[in-house]
Amino acid sequence: MRSITLGRYLPGSSFLHRLNPRFKLLLLLIALAVIFVLKTYAGFSLLFLLLALAAAAVRLPLRLLAGMLRPIAYIVLITAIIYFFFTKGGVVLLRLGPLTVEQAGLSAGFLVIMRLLGLVFMSMLLTLTTTPLDLAQGVAYFLRPLGRLGLPAAELAMIMTIAMRFIPVVSEESQRLLRAQMARGADFGGGFFSRARKFAPLVVPLFIGAFRRADELALAMEARGYRIGARRTRLREEPVTAADWGALLLALAALAAVIYFRL
Amino acid sequence: MPEILLEARKLSFTYPGEDGESPPALEGIDLKVAAGEYVALIGPNGSGKSTLLKLFNALLLPTAGEVFFDGRSTADARNIPYIRACCGMIFQNPDNQIVGATVEEDVAFALENQALPPPEIRRRVSEALELLGISHLAASPPHLLSGGEKQKVALAGVLAAASRCLLLDEPTAMLDPAGQAAVLETLQMLNRQRGITLVHVTHFPEEAALAHRVLVLHGGRLVKEGPPAEVLADLPLLRALGLKSTAAAELAWLLREDGFPLPRGIVHNRELVEQLCSYARRI
Ligand SMILES: Nc1ncnc2c1ncn2[C@@H]1O[C@H](COP(=O)(O)OP(=O)(O)OP(=O)(O)O)[C@@H](O)[C@H]1O
Ligand SMILES: [Mg+2]
Numbered sequence: 001m002r003s004i005t006l007g008r009y010l011p012g013s014s015f016l017h018r019l020n021p022r023f024k025l026l027l028l029l030i031a032l033a034v035i036f037v038l039k040t041y042a043g044f045s046l047l048f049l050l051l052a053l054a055a056a057a058v059r060l061p062l063r064l065l066a067g068m069l070r071p072i073a074y075i076v077l078i079t080a081i082i083y084f085f086f087t088k089g090g091v092v093l094l095r096l097g098p099l100t101v102e103q104a105g106l107s108a109g110f111l112v113i114m115r116l117l118g119l120v121f122m123s124m125l126l127t128l129t130t131t132p133l134d135l136a137q138g139v140a141y142f143l144r145p146l147g148r149l150g151l152p153a154a155e156l157a158m159i160m161t162i163a164m165r166f167i168p169v170v171s172e173e174s175q176r177l178l179r180a181q182m183a184r185g186a187d188f189g190g191g192f193f194s195r196a197r198k199f200a201p202l203v204v205p206l207f208i209g210a211f212r213r214a215d216e217l218a219l220a221m222e223a224r225g226y227r228i229g230a231r232r233t234r235l236r237e238e239p240v241t242a243a244d245w246g247a248l249l250l251a252l253a254a255l256a257a258v259i260y261f262r263l
Numbered sequence: 264m265p266e267i268l269l270e271a272r273k274l275s276f277t278y279p280g281e282d283g284e285s286p287p288a289l290e291g292i293d294l295k296v297a298a299g300e301y302v303a304l305i306g307p308n309g310s311g312k313s314t315l316l317k318l319f320n321a322l323l324l325p326t327a328g329e330v331f332f333d334g335r336s337t338a339d340a341r342n343i344p345y346i347r348a349c350c351g352m353i354f355q356n357p358d359n360q361i362v363g364a365t366v367e368e369d370v371a372f373a374l375e376n377q378a379l380p381p382p383e384i385r386r387r388v389s390e391a392l393e394l395l396g397i398s399h400l401a402a403s404p405p406h407l408l409s410g411g412e413k414q415k416v417a418l419a420g421v422l423a424a425a426s427r428c429l430l431l432d433e434p435t436a437m438l439d440p441a442g443q444a445a446v447l448e449t450l451q452m453l454n455r456q457r458g459i460t461l462v463h464v465t466h467f468p469e470e471a472a473l474a475h476r477v478l479v480l481h482g483g484r485l486v487k488e489g490p491p492a493e494v495l496a497d498l499p500l501l502r503a504l505g506l507k508s509t510a511a512a513e514l515a516w517l518l519r520e521d522g523f524p525l526p527r528g529i530v531h532n533r534e535l536v537e538q539l540c541s542y543a544r545r546i
Contacts, residue, residue: 009364011402132364165364169406213359219322220360224420225347225376233378235371235385 009131014058015243016129021138023244028126030251034258035118043263044114051121058129068124069117076116083109132164134238155228162217166210173209177202268428268460269296269319273328276311276318287326288314289483298427299458301451303471303491306480307505312464313355315480316430319462320350332428348377351421355432355464357413366408366416367392367401373424391423394449410437418446422453428460429453435470447473468495468509472530479504492528511535 016024038044055065083105090103127135140157147153181202182188188198257263274292278285289311296302304312317323318330321337332350335342351373354360363369370391374384392398395415405413414437421429431450435443447470453459463474471477477494479487481504487494495501495508498516507513508530515529515538523542529535 009404011365131368161364162362165362165405168404169358172406216354216356216359217362219317220352220354221362221372223320223322223347223350223352223354223360224362224373224424225344226362226372227344227376230344230376231378232375233381233384234375235368235381235388237381 010058010060010064010128012059012129014129016054016058016125018241018243019129019247020238020240020244021130021134022141022238023240023248024126024130025135025138025142026248027251028122030248030255031122032119034251034255035115035122037255037258038114038263039111040263043258044118046263047118048114051118051125054125055121058125060125060128065124069120072116072120076113079116080109080113083112132161134236136160136164137234137238152229154232158226166213169213170206170210174202174206177205265297265299267295267331268298268300268333269462270294270331271315271318271328272331274318274325274330275327276314276323277326278314287483289318292328292485294478294485294488296460296462298460299454300476301454301461301474302463303474303477304462304464304480305466305468305471305477305506310480311483312480313432314483316352316432316462316464319430320352321346322352348373348424349427350430351424351426351428352430353414353417353421353432353434355436357410357417357437360417361405361413364404365401366397366403366405366419369405369416370419370423373420377424387423387425388419391419394422395419396445411439411442414438415442415446418449422449426459429462431461431463433464433466435465435467468507468512468530471495472509479506491530495530496528 019027034047038047084101085099085105087105087108088100088102089105092100092102093106094101130138136157139160140153143151143153143156178188186198188195190198271292271294274289274294275287276289277287292315304315306312314323318325318337319332321330321332321343324338330337332342332346335345337343337346361369362372367388370388371384374387379387389398389401392401395418397412397415397419400408400412400416405416408416414434418434429450434450435446438446450461450463451473454461461474463470465471472491472495474491476488477491478485479494479500486504487497487500495512496515498508498512501508508516509532511532511534512530515525515535519525525535525538525542529538
């Protein structure tokens with residue numbers, strides 16, 4: 001809970017930063033397909049090697065990486081344990097009373113861990129190298145065809161943008177409330193459930209703060225000439241370059257290779 | 264007769280109260296602001312200053328009376344895009360007026376809403392950032408900035424929009440002395456060189472003294488208006504409202520009470536010093 005990094009942008013000018021956000025979204029889709037097709041140790045080693053190179057190119061600080069992986073570590077662990085114990089087949093590797101870990105369970109659990117980590121890592125790379133506004137704009141681009149069905153794509157993009165912009169603000173506010181309570185002698189220690197119960201009183205002020213903020217923000221947006229449904233331009237109309245097409249083709253080739261060589 | 268840019272006629276405004284009748288936030292305001300004029304708005308907390316600003320750019324609509332911008336009523340929804348494009352506004356709280364995910368994107372927001380071509384937007388954004396000395400923050404996320412830096416970002420946003428009129432709600436309240444001086448200088452430059460009309464809400468008498476005209480609000484009513492030398496020299500009125508005048512005016516008042524033959528209407532330090540020097544030379 002210390003730092004919610006979802007949607008936090010890491011300023012920079014790496015190869016990934018400079019790709020067109022629309023293409024980056026496509027790349028993410030292809031990469032997801034790759035992850036779900038991959039099933040060998042060699043394939044995953046190759047994938048993580050590539051991801052590590054990308055992280056180095058982006059100059060991703062290790063501290064940030066660790067901070068972002070910590071919240072999902074539990075999910076990964078629990079999922080993996082479920083797979084370890086409940087997928088049956090092959091040689092019995094470990095026997096704990098009535099429970100057994102078998103060959104199939106081990107490899108299924110391993111696959112799940114790799115897939116989850118790959119997924120998180122890649123979405124992280126995307127959000128770290130793309131400003132929320134660009135990201136929202138990219139999503140809105142793909143939603144545009146739905147505009148004919150009455151879906152307000154531009155407004156949705158604005159909503160996403162603002163939600164992302166305010167995640168760090170609200171998380172900072174929760175920290176502030178927490179500190180204010182602690183300064184008055186509140187104790188937020190204890191086990192998971194007792195902590196959850198102690199956090200409950202913070203939720204109400206947090207929500208009230210968020211609503212007040214939303215009110216003021218709406219006013220500020222209006223004052224600056226924002227109107228729903230009006231045509232807008234963008235500070236940066238992202239150009240599509242040869243690098244974008246190159247990256248897309250490479251990704252498609254990688255997907256084809258993974259399928260063809262059964263990696 | 265100069266062109267009138269902002270006008271309020273018999274303006275009253277009451278916030279929709281939770282339990283029916285709350286007292287009006289503004290009552291019976293008649294006011295004209297000429298194009299190119301610099302007006303300061305002072306008054307105690309809760310006197311309705313922020314409310315009046317929001318009525319000027321149609322964020323609030325009058326409960327009674329009318330508000331005109333450039334001859335167009337704010338009550339007519341068709342005028343609102345024009346009014347918003349011409350009127351830049353700085354809110355009292357810089358935290359919740361920043362929309363963009365980076366400083367640059369935020370400064371561009373109003374321009375994007377006017378659907379200007381991207382190269383033009385980029386040019387104006389970097390110009391505004393330069394003017395306020397925050398070019399180095401262009402790519403920073405706003406929530407990591409200090410209060411004063413946020414205030415400058417907000418200011419850059421309205422400068423970039425090249426508004427004809429700026430509505431400023433305590434724009435220097437969070438700035439350090441250097442930042443405050445820079446912002447005031449920028450405002451005066453905009454007013455003098457580009458003829459931009461300023462309505463400046465402030466609790467600092469020194470800032471009010473820079474304006475062409477000072478308006479005093481109290482309990483939602485306009486209780487006094489006039490040039491700074493007249494309004495800020497009216498210490499009995501200001502004191503009755505719990506306000507203060509500039510240090511020079513306060514000092515001149517005390518000196519006059521002690522029998523110094525100082526003229527009325529001293530508000531700037533420089534004026535006081537000159538008067539005292541010429542007095543010293545005479546004796
Ligand atoms: N959103 C609101 N809803 C209801 N009443 C409000 C609202 N905003 C302000 N008021 C009331 O309207 C009156 C005028 O408020 P306003 O914010 O205009 O004062 P102000 O002169 O700007 O004060 P300050 O110097 O503290 O900024 C106050 O009595 C206040 O309680
Ligand atoms: Mg106010």
